[in-house]
Amino acid sequence: MKKNKIVFTGGGSAGHVTPNIAIMNKLKAKGWDITYIGSRKGIEEDIITKENIPFHGISSGKLRRYFDWKNFSDPLKIMKGAMEAYFILRKEKPRVVFSKGGFVTVPVVVAAKMLKIPVIIHESDITPGLANKIATKFATKVFVTFDETLKHFPSDRVLFTGSPIREELFKGREAEGRAWLGFHEPKPILTIMGGSLGAKKINETVRKILPTLTASFQIVHICGKGNVDQSFQNKKGYKQFEYISDELPDILAASQYIISRAGANSIFEFLALRKPMLLIPLSRAASRGDQILNANSFEKKGFAKVLLEEELNETSLSAKIQELQKEKEVLVGNMEKDSAPNTLEIILSEIIKIAK
Numbered sequence: 001m002k003k004n005k006i007v008f009t010g011g012g013s014a015g016h017v018t019p020n021i022a023i024m025n026k027l028k029a030k031g032w033d034i035t036y037i038g039s040r041k042g043i044e045e046d047i048i049t050k051e052n053i054p055f056h057g058i059s060s061g062k063l064r065r066y067f068d069w070k071n072f073s074d075p076l077k078i079m080k081g082a083m084e085a086y087f088i089l090r091k092e093k094p095r096v097v098f099s100k101g102g103f104v105t106v107p108v109v110v111a112a113k114m115l116k117i118p119v120i121i122h123e124s125d126i127t128p129g130l131a132n133k134i135a136t137k138f139a140t141k142v143f144v145t146f147d148e149t150l151k152h153f154p155s156d157r158v159l160f161t162g163s164p165i166r167e168e169l170f171k172g173r174e175a176e177g178r179a180w181l182g183f184h185e186p187k188p189i190l191t192i193m194g195g196s197l198g199a200k201k202i203n204e205t206v207r208k209i210l211p212t213l214t215a216s217f218q219i220v221h222i223c224g225k226g227n228v229d230q231s232f233q234n235k236k237g238y239k240q241f242e243y244i245s246d247e248l249p250d251i252l253a254a255s256q257y258i259i260s261r262a263g264a265n266s267i268f269e270f271l272a273l274r275k276p277m278l279l280i281p282l283s284r285a286a287s288r289g290d291q292i293l294n295a296n297s298f299e300k301k302g303f304a305k306v307l308l309e310e311e312l313n314e315t316s317l318s319a320k321i322q323e324l325q326k327e328k329e330v331l332v333g334n335m336e337k338d339s340a341p342n343t344l345e346i347i348l349s350e351i352i353k354i355a356k
């Protein structure tokens, strides 16, 4: 077995990748050697190679609980992925595989189990996704972001850690953010983030009320790959991006308000940065409803306002933004009182314990 090697996996959307960065950077600083396995051509390849971490791409397929013609071809892709993962792990000989979820992780954890390599998984959402449900069967330990999630996993293997947040996010500089955006007016900045892959209905509704919005705010709109609308490119006080990487800390530092999907990692980042947020969770029609639970938990704790996608239209969005402005101080006050666990320390010490 090679000394000090840990393999990370996770992908499909940025939420299954960015928390790994927080942990990998800390482990690297402690002298651990890190390698990543993700899907070929997935969002993870770009994000991870930018971090200078060796990346192995494998074949991956989606697991579905509903009929789709791809249900015939995807199992073959998953089997191919498992074989590829098996040979990578056999060569890399890590002490632990850390899996952040997403379909690509299933073949990796299966291969790790075959090679008797301990597996740790992290579940970000209140209820476990299908990939993590399967992966749990092969896991030595399961970390969870929400304490409400503890009941969904075997009590002897689950640990409440909270959400690992990249350190860079706390180093944002407001003035640099405003300068980079070219926002020089005193109006507050409202950042709209439709999840790491974008959100069509949020994008459309925002653009419909843009004249009203830009009268009160300067708008940063992260709309997802292929969703930038060229007809709004020269609109004053409105900047669109497909995805923001290195500049995100500065932009969040410059933002007074956030409108976002309720992806677990994003909302814990906004909480840590004390940003008043309006959450528009992905609907049950398009998901298993995990974001609705995430959003409801944040609303109940007084950290966020929530607008359901089914109720999203120009009028409801405008009204909720006004509520957000009115309740800003209360929301920030509640966030200030939150005592988050010492996530990175807990996670690092558990990983190292299992790796030894």
Ligand SMILES: CC(=O)N[C@H]1[C@@H](OP(=O)(O)OP(=O)(O)OC[C@H]2O[C@@H](n3ccc(=O)[nH]c3=O)[C@H](O)[C@@H]2O)O[C@H](CO)[C@@H](O)[C@@H]1O
Pocket: 013, 014, 015, 016, 018, 019, 101, 124, 125, 193, 194, 195, 196, 197, 222, 242, 243, 244, 245, 248, 261, 262, 263, 264, 265, 266, 267, 269, 282, 290, 291, 294
């Ligand atoms: C459509 C879908 O299945 N969404 C799921 C996915 O969301 P998604 O991938 O959108 O994940 P999150 O909102 O949890 O995290 C997104 C991450 O990407 C970063 N980011 C985002 C946009 C950007 O321009 N730049 C950037 O760096 C955010 O700071 C955050 O760290 O994983 C989450 C965590 O399991 C789930 O809660 C979501 O339900």
